Amino acid sequence: MRHRGGPDAVEARMSFNQQAFAIRCEWGANGVAQLAPDSDAVVIVDVLSFTTCVDIAVGNGAVVYPYRWRDASALAYAQSLDAILARPRRQRDIGYSLSPASLVTIPSGTRLVLPSPNGAALTLATGQVPTFAGCLRNATAVARALQRQGRRISIIPAGERWADGSLRPAIEDLVGAGAIICHLPGTRSPEAELAASAFQHVRHNLRCALKSCGSAMELIGHGFEPDVDLALALDVSDRVPVLTQGAYRHQGA
Numbered sequence: 226m227r228h229r230g231g232p233d234a235v236e237a238r239m240s241f242n243q244q245a246f247a248i249r250c251e252w253g254a255n256g257v258a259q260l261a262p263d264s265d266a267v268v269i270v271d272v273l274s275f276t277t278c279v280d281i282a283v284g285n286g287a288v289v290y291p292y293r294w295r296d297a298s299a300l301a302y303a304q305s306l307d308a309i310l311a312r313p314r315r316q317r318d319i320g321y322s323l324s325p326a327s328l329v330t331i332p333s334g335t336r337l338v339l340p341s342p343n344g345a346a347l348t349l350a351t352g353q354v355p356t357f358a359g360c361l362r363n364a365t366a367v368a369r370a371l372q373r374q375g376r377r378i379s380i381i382p383a384g385e386r387w388a389d390g391s392l393r394p395a396i397e398d399l400v401g402a403g404a405i406i407c408h409l410p411g412t413r414s415p416e417a418e419l420a421a422s423a424f425q426h427v428r429h430n431l432r433c434a435l436k437s438c439g440s441a442m443e444l445i446g447h448g449f450e451p452d453v454d455l456a457l458a459l460d461v462s463d464r465v466p467v468l469t470q471g472a473y474r475h476q477g478a
């Protein structure tokens with residue numbers, strides 16, 4: 226049996242890092258681990274939750290601190306920053322949460338800790354690589370900003386989780402990644418090309434196509450249809466949330 230750090234591990238990294246291409250795309254935490262070390266920038270895409278929330282909050286002038294879990298440590302972290310801790314999405318009627326609709330009127334200057342086991346956890350795994358929050362709302366704006374970062378761009382669709390914790394690739398995140406990739410110059414890996422093709426396939430019927438996907442249907446069934454509508458609006462935002470000193474801020478702010 227070979228050790229994790231042995232030749233097999235090295236071969237796997239070389240096989241899956243997509244280094245032959247300028248524009249790369251891979252799912253979730255393993256995607257970050259494979260692609261980020263050789264990237265000029267990384268974009269996290271979590272359309273029906275985290276990155277849409279970040280776009281809306283940052284668009285209003287708020288500062289968003291990603292955090293992996295909502296537990297006692299999250300409250301302590303928020304208190305250390307003199308920030309507000311977002312509540313679980315189901316508590317939509319009492320403050321800010323992972324519900325994008327709860328953030329539509331967040332005031333400028335608000336400091337918000339936003340826990341998320343998907344988008345926030347991926348953000349915090351990118352290390353020192355410039356990291357952006359991308360979604361359908363700001364796809365073109367983010368792509369334009371990325372062109373100033375360098376040629377090696379990695380797009381990470383977050384996906385969702387099955388009950389056993391395993392990754393569930395989510396069509397809305399693949400399409401969101403593709404919406405950004407379509408505006409980026411440079412050679413595309415097959416994975417990036419597939420994401421771009423997925424977006425092109427549904428772009429003229431985007432809202433209808435994605436409102437019928439599993440993730441959207443789940444949210445609508447729980448009364449969060451306004452969140453879905455906000456998340457599926459294409460290119461309505463010119464804000465570019467970039468991770469700076471542990472928080473997402475509008476680029477240049």
